[in-house]
Amino acid sequence: MSSRKELANAIRALSMDAVQKANSGHPGAPMGMADIAEVLWNDFLKHNPNNPEWVDRDRFILSNGHGSMLIYSLLHLSGYALPIEELKQFRQLHSKTPGHPEYGYTPGVETTTGPLGAGISNAVGMAIAEKTLAAQFNQPGHDIVDHFTYCFLGDGCLMEGISHEACSLAGTLGLGKLIMFWDDNGISIDGHVEGWFTDDTPKRFEAYGWHVVAGVDGHDSDAIRAAIAEAKSVTDKPTMICCKTVIGFGSPNKSGTHNCHGAPLGDAEIAATREFLGWKHGAFEIPENVYAGWDAKEAGATNEASWNDKFSAYEAAFPELAAEYKRRVITGDLPADFEEKAQAFVQECQDKAESIASRKASQNAIGTFAAMLPEMLGGSADLAGSNLTLWSGSKGIQDDPAGNYIYYGVREFGMSGIMNGASLHGGFINYGATFMMFMEYARNAVRMSALMGIQNVWVYTHDSIGQGEDGPTHQPVEQLANLRMTPNMTVWRPCDAAETAVSWKSAIERRDAPTSLIFSRQGLKAQARTAEQLANVAKGGYTLIDCAGTPELILIATGSEVQLAVDSAAALTEQGKKVRVVSMPSTNEFDKQDVAYKESVLPKSVTKRVAIEAAHVDFWHKYVGFGGAVVGMSTFGESAPGADLLKHFGFTVENVVATANELG
Secondary structure: OOOHHHHHHHHHHHHHHHHHHHOOOOOHHHHHHHHHHHHHHHHHOOOOOOOOOOOOOOEEEEOOHHHHHHHHHHHHHHOOOOOHHHHHOOOOOOOOOOOOOOOOOOOOOOOOOOOOOHHHHHHHHHHHHHHHHHHHHOEOOEOOOOOOEEEEEEHHHHHOHHHHHHHHHHHHHOOOOEEEEEEEOOEEOOEEHHHOOOOOHHHHHHHHOOEEEEEEEOOOHHHHHHHHHHHHHOOOOOEEEEEEOOOOOOOOOOOOOHHHOOOOOOHHHHHHHHHHHOOOOOOOOOOHHHHHHHOOHHHHHHHHHHHHHHHHHHHHHOHHHHHHHHHHHHHOOOOOOHHHHHHHHHHHHHHHOOOEEHHHHHHHHHHHHHHHOOOEEEEEOOOHHHHOOOOOOOOEOOOOOOOOEEEOOOOHHHHHHHHHHHHHHOOOEEEEEEEHHHHHHHHHHHHHHHHHOOOOEEEEEOOOHHHOOOOHHHOOOOHHHHHHOOOOOEEEOOOOHHHHHHHHHHHHHOOOOOEEEEOOOOEEOOOOOOHHHHHHHHHOOEEEEOOOOOOOEEEEEOOOHHHHHHHHHHHHHHOOOOEEEEEOOOHHHHHHOOHHHHHHHOOOOOOOEEEEEEEEHHHHHHHHOOOOEEEEEOOOOOOOOHHHHHHHOOOOHHHHHHHHHHOO
8 A cells, every 4th residue: 555655756757757857837836736646645635537527526736837747647646648758759749648728628727727817717707607507407306517627726826816816706706616726935936036936925814805714734634634624614715725745745955945946956856866765766766556556547447427317306396497407508599490590689689770879789689698608607706787797687696596696896907817717617607707908917818718619708888989079098999800800719800780690690609719709989880781782791701792703902990890881882883883891790700611601702703892990000900901001000109089989990981982093
């Protein structure tokens, strides 16, 4: 029977060996946190290596993701489908052991971490999802949603601002099944942290409303076990366990220094470490008794089987709830009648022809779709009254844990990271809103959503200089191009209520990628469409106004500038020109269409093209080519009424007509 130290030392050995073979990586954190991980995974973590997707598993997040060999060692040792050959290929092309843990690459990795603090916010989102699902589905005597979220983090994670945003909200929401472990080793890449990190972390988390277990020896298994047991006993607050550790524990000459943080130990030091730890096995060599001590497959299968029995009893007692749970959490399917109802709403918006701001049209869409989809979990970063994300059925989870709305406060970055975690957990379609300009605060989390290929609906209102008097600090210019060029991201900037309904429908149906919906503050005129045109909105770009025969000029526009294109086309037609207007609410969707369709909308033979959008001009050259022009922004905005700004920056019929005529 292996001792706890021997089990933990297996993590240390695998970590230093893999980093050494790759000649790249971070051995210090895995070696320092090995004892904490051993106790958590062997004594507390509820998981099943045979089925990493078991819905009621505990979630484990390595926020200090540079220490990725820690989680790879844990997954390999406990029996996941991560053979030793993959550990030998650490940080190599196409391996299942990339430099930082990546969702979708490695069985058992719950989220992509690496940007410090990201995992913390993801963990908060997972804990919110668990608590909300439990409140929505559990019944007396039937706790089918009952699991913990555990998160490892380091000093760097705590220095990042997102940790304040997410952990503050976690305390306010009383997330009693969230437990974090601070690896208090006092070292970062630059050395000892006393020169730049002297926060009283226990008091900080107490101030957030967390339960804090301070002063835990991170190398004392009994102390760690007692701390986790205490944390689990506190059900109305999240817990921070403060573990004092030695970075690179076991390395005789480099432990406790930044020299083992982010570089291989070297052959000589690895040999010395093996001797110090009493680890008498070769590189990547794990004895059978150690594997046996780690193997969690049998216990995992038992845990899942027990849950299956519980769910069968639940299904017998509450068949409708059980069916809904299966749909939302297990299969992730939309209701069978969603397509029909959603398309009816799109048609209704077209028929009503309301001239309203697209942010208001978005609110109408939210109300309609949320009534169909109880899994919609919304929120806004303190701008609900401006983003218009509340609907008649909204219930804040701070008042009702079974609710469907999160008041995030002024926490754009935290909101977005939390949404990522809730999406990864499963059971919800998450939407979160702020002014488009403040996507910049959340940019890293938005990118992580796209990188992981997970569904989120980002609602960004006040989309241009048309925002008006708040001035250039609140007026986006380059952000649309930024989002459109993000791989896996789909961006919609609709021109009226009907296009808004289509954009929301698309975002809800896109289960494997995020969507950014860009909405106006100002009112937008409803556009007339045939049935064919309405169907083509979903293709991202379509002919809205056309001429007889082949056009000699094409105007391309999005959002609030579509009406400007329509008016400009009318003026140009009076001059005798043959003009087509293309509305392109989603360049990403348009780019996915086949060549024939794209040619039917933007024929290559028509080189005279003008793109019109109150955003950066450079993006549109891919559509107008060298023979075309762009009416857009190449500077920041100004503070003035929106109508005055649009005129000042050239978003007028006169300027569009003049620009078109300059093309010849």
